[in-house]
Amino acid sequence: MGVTIRPQVGALPVRFDEDGILQVLLITSRRSRKWIIPKGNPMKRLAPHHAAAREAFEEAGAIGEIEGRSRGHYRHRKRKARRQFRCRVAVYVMTVERRVERFPERGERAVRWFTVDDARGAIRNRRLRELIARVAADLASSGRPAAGQPA
Template identity: 25%
Template sequence: MASQENTVTVLVARKGRLRQRYDNEYRLVAGVVPYRVAADGQPEVLIVSTPNRDDLVFPKGGWEDDEDVYEAASREALEEAGVKGNIDRTALGLWVFRSKSSQADNDSPRGACKGYIFAMEVAEELDQWPEQDTHGRQWVSPADAYRLCRYEWMREALSALLDRLPAICHCQHQAATKPAAPELNERPGVVYMMMKAAATAEPALALC
């Protein structure tokens, strides 16, 4: 009988910005707040580390022109955190991110990003993932996530997530009131209509 060789699938992170989507001069990004419900019925969220930093972030990155926004968010979760799951297609919100080099001119979109962030209920954790050498991962309670998160937009996204889990979340948090975000158009090749960024988005400075 002929022997069967084991097939190993190697996951590789996308690099570069050749397929990057833009809204005018804003670079479009997508990301997730990965979560699960622990055995005691309380939620936990997954945050990832980045090189040379002590604080932590949620997975996010560029939205490319051959994928819809949900695929982009799912891909970033896989590449940076090594997780797969189910995305809630109603966005937690839209935030404007500005790099340190663009902070001086807050009225210009140059060097800035617009990012949709979604809730993802994690269904699978991979033992290996594309960016594990630069992104470690850690499950934490929402209270610890508030303390460890790098940016204010992350705390706002976490509050929006916890607002959707009232039956299982009894954590102490002060959630901001936001209008519900509409489900986004799924057609590939379309730059989607942008929601108005939250009034508190300006302080949410992030490296894009």
């Protein structure tokens, strides 16, 4: 019997700072405290990109415009109640317009803005690092984050 791969959705929250430097918003996982992007399971009544936006709000307090198409995916392993699952995370770019202080998972995770290079240094998952580098190159060449893209 093959291994079941569970689908997940993730948001890659980004912004350009005052100096025009692209930044990525990362959070820590609850248990291992590794730096990751906001992600979670698909939601029945929401399109995948809207579910990713909801995860960004719930886990990081991020509010903004999210792209309607995935920029790629990466895989990770998730442990739950002595079981391990493999997950495939579809990643949607979110242009963060603001962050709120009060959000459902505040106090459970650290939340921090990183430069792209620092984010890639903090993240352990190789495929996620590569995806961030590719998205950052696309956004840098356009000179702006995802705003204006179809949501």
